[in-house]
Amino acid sequence: MPENPEEEKRFHGIAASPGVATGPAASFSQGEVEVPQYTIAPNLREEEISRFEQGLMETRKQISAIRAEVEEKVGEEEASIFDAHQLVLEDRALIEDTIQEVIETGFNVEHCFHEVASRYMEAFAQIDDEYIKERVSDIRDVSKRLICNLLGKDHGSARREGLGKHILISRDLSPSETALLEVRDVLAIVTEEGSRTSHSVIMARSLNIPCVVGLHGLLNEADFGNELLVDGFKGEVILNPSAETLERYGHLKSQHERFLETFNAERHLPGVTADGQEFKVLLNIEGVEDTELLANSGACGVGLFRTENLFLSASGFPDEAKQEAAYRSFVDAMAPHPVTIRTLDLGGDKNPHRSLTGYREANPFMGFRGIRFCLENTDVFKEQLRAILRASGHGKVRILYPMISSLEELQRANELLEEVKEELRGQGVLFDETIERGAMIEVPSAAVIVDLLSEHCDFFSIGTNDLMQYLLAVDRINDRISYLYDPNQPSFLRTLNFIFEQGKAHNKPVNVCGELAADPLYAPFLFGLGARELSVSLGSLARVKYLLRRVCMKEVRQLSLQLLRCRKTEDIRKAVEGYYCELVPEEVRTFDLL
Secondary structure, X not given: OOOOOOOOEEEEOEEEXXXXXXXXXXXXXXXXXXXXXXXXXHHHHHHHHHHXXXXXXXXXXXXXXXXXXXXXXXXXXXXXXXXXXXXXXXOHHHHHHHHHHHHHHOEOHHHHHHHHHHHHHHHHHOOOOHHHHHHHHHHHHHHHHHHHHHHOOOOOOOOOOOOOOEEEEEOOOOHHHHHOOOOOOEEEEEEOOOOOXXXXXXXXXXXXXXXXXXXXXHHHHOOOOOEEEEEOOOOEXXXXXXXXXXXXXXXXXXXXXXXXXXXXXXXXXXXXXXXXXXXXXXXXXXXXXXXXXXXXXXXXXXXXXXXXXXXXXXXXXXXXXXXXXXXXXXXXXXXOOOEXXXXXXXXXXXXXXXXXXXXXXXXXXXXXXXXXXXXXXHHHHHHHHHHHHHHHOOOOEEEEEOOOOOHHHHHHHHXXXXXXXXXXXXXXXXXXXXXXXXXXXXXXXXXOOHHHHHXXXXXXXXXXXXXXXXXXXXXXXXXXXXXXXOOOOHHHHHHHHHHHXXXXXXXXXXXXXXXXXXXXXXXXXXXXXXXXXXXXXXXXXXXXXXXXXXXXXXXXXXXXXXXXXXXXXXXXXXXXXXXXXXXXXXXXXXXXXX
């Protein structure tokens, strides 16, 4: 390979989708549409409004076509992103404000819509909530498409025909632009804007395209065809990488592929530690996965079925029959292993539309979400419970209540469950009369009353993501304070230990389904505390199983005691990394310690 005459330059952003790629740069220009302004005669304004309505209809058709293409290429979950775009086009306030603007100002509808949409985007951008700010891109994308249709111009797309394999760099990418990428040609995506929660990033991950976002300066430095190296693990992009850099990354990439092969070789082996202690690794699922793939994954069941996707991908609440069919498909696929179905957990960052919970909140993570929503909307909750119970007549099912923060909430949820059981008995429907009920421990108030909750449930499942967020008072999607969202905090580890101790004292198993269960540095610690079920994503299952098959109970208990005695985060970090390095050969741990 010839030496690159240009100087190597490094840029740092946010790691958004994992992977490493090298190739020539190709920028995607998102120039703004020039919107004309002119006066419409009073007798022609009704016709102008009709033209606006025709433009709305045409844009809805285009987005429906894009949605269908994405569903075919990627899947239903990713295609549901465009439901948000359709809702923008059906927003009565936006439509009526535009019509009123035409009537009051007399200007053409393109100009009026552009003015109204800009006011909406500016208002959303001022809200101190990253998820809501990301929705500005939805409005921008839809607005550009509608205005182009009204002007009779081609909206354009992110297709890069004739370029061959390339790395796409852009200020930002809208969901529709991402959806229309020629996946075979795009090696990686780099954007100056965006975050880990943006729709385009979600789709990039689904398409297995390495992605780095929030990376400034590259567009000013990189010319068309310049060689780029994208590190989606560390969030780094290297312009004009040297031969030495390329060689080093090629070696790391080969190592990563080899250790994945090593992990996968053991995913069907029994879950038994080196000293004979049994454990189970289960799956966290969204409800849109390939059931055949899950059935052959080597998992011991589903530890967390996030049911809200069934609701978010629909325009309203799915009926009992649709829910039962969805639950049964996974119950049948995982038999004889259990499927743990978490009841609806809308709210926080899972409430993109007012149509589901009724309104937006200033602090949605601590607001009307999870079990709080269900206990106030008992018709919705009971319909879901009926569907879950019906599915339990066909295989092993467990119910898991989210966001429990008090004893009264758990008791009320169980009362409604008993009401539903009685209804089904009256209808002669078969279901599991002894179905297990679990409570999520993700709120500090629940953590300190595990002893009280244990009288009213059969097991606990720790949601480490939210528990850490609430315990440390750190918004986990706020990059400014993300350094505080740290599992090495002694307060967090001691809280986990207290939960396990209380579960053990009251003879109730404590499982873990949060991200910490999939972290190779902390899975042994959780096992040492007493977790015998860890629930992880499909991509993490083989790695966690490989790791736990190599631990010994005496060692992980000693590790747990050592960590609980630590006073500083750095001491905890060194201890977990030290144990991991002793346990796993160097050739299969490189990427875990980046």
